[in-house]
Amino acid sequence: QVTLRESGPALVKPTQTLTLTCTFSGFSLSSTGMCVSWVRQPPGKALEWLALIDWDDDKYYSTSLKTRLTISKDTSKNQVVLTMTNMDPVDTATYYCVRGVIPLFDYWGQGTLVTVSS
Amino acid sequence: EIVMTQSPATLSVSPGERATLSCRASQSVSSNLAWYQQKPGQAPRLLIYGASIRATGIPARFSGSGSGTEFTLTISILQSEDFAVYYCQQYNNWPPWTFGQGTKVEIK
Numbered sequence: 001q002v003t004l005r006e007s008g009p010a011l012v013k014p015t016q017t018l019t020l021t022c023t024f025s026g027f028s029l030s031s032t033g034m035c036v037s038w039v040r041q042p043p044g045k046a047l048e049w050l051a052l053i054d055w056d057d058d059k060y061y062s063t064s065l066k067t068r069l070t071i072s073k074d075t076s077k078n079q080v081v082l083t084m085t086n087m088d089p090v091d092t093a094t095y096y097c098v099r100g101v102i103p104l105f106d107y108w109g110q111g112t113l114v115t116v117s118s
Numbered sequence: 119e120i121v122m123t124q125s126p127a128t129l130s131v132s133p134g135e136r137a138t139l140s141c142r143a144s145q146s147v148s149s150n151l152a153w154y155q156q157k158p159g160q161a162p163r164l165l166i167y168g169a170s171i172r173a174t175g176i177p178a179r180f181s182g183s184g185s186g187t188e189f190t191l192t193i194s195i196l197q198s199e200d201f202a203v204y205y206c207q208q209y210n211n212w213p214p215w216t217f218g219q220g221t222k223v224e225i226k
Contacts, residue, residue, distance in 0.1 A: 046220050
């Protein structure tokens, strides 16, 4: 059974750096083809893909957010970490961790709401 | 970047009726198109991939069609649990992976 769970702060201040952790089970990120992505959704709005890391440690980023994002993995801990620098109120959103067999996304975590406010 | 456009934004349908949702890509994505269902307060769930293949456990009343730039999701007989927001996503030309803006299926 594949499960993913996001964790991190619910509230960050503008200009701070956000660090989110995805802890997963039911698959190995060292298996060929496996990947984990981060997708966000502002309240009442659509889904936006942010970043992806695959089994071979290849990393891909949203063009518009590339300078602010870093994705990494710890295969031994079954974790993927996303950092986003210089947070702004427009970054307020639910952040989802998503498993994929590249390039298809199949299992989603429950999401974590991050509010950016002073 | 491929832009995905969904229509309509909102679809009002009575239970038991058919719902037809559209998704258009700004350039061909072949059959590399997925549909997700999202209920309020929940994460998206994969419904359809490969434009027409139902994901595991998805009822047969959900069907997908199309290729290239034009795609359709059909819910043949709407059940109460089907009222939700539906998103299409292309995974042909990546990165980035891009989603449509969503279609809300509401009770008429």
